[in-house]
Amino acid sequence: MKWIKKMAIKMAWPLLKKALINQIKNEDYQKIVVDKAEKKIPDGSFTKKAQKEFLNTVYDASQEAAIETIENIDLNKIMGSF
Numbered sequence: 001m002k003w004i005k006k007m008a009i010k011m012a013w014p015l016l017k018k019a020l021i022n023q024i025k026n027e028d029y030q031k032i033v034v035d036k037a038e039k040k041i042p043d044g045s046f047t048k049k050a051q052k053e054f055l056n057t058v059y060d061a062s063q064e065a066a067i068e069t070i071e072n073i074d075l076n077k078i079m080g081s082f
Helices: 002-025 027-040 048-071 075-081
Strands: none
Touching: 002 027, 002 048, 002 075, 027 048
């Protein structure tokens, strides 16, 4: 039964990976994340323009790291624990 789970995961992984990466790259999603982060920064800490530029830069770096992490997931290593 374990091999069925493993096969299903291996078959679904390319679609899941693509969906995750597309969501991370989605500009609407980035706007949502940046807007939420902006609300957490105390007023007067930065100008609004500097704050938005900074948060977008942080998101872009996080986006690159997240995509790299997703692309480097080794299913065989992870599924050894299944």
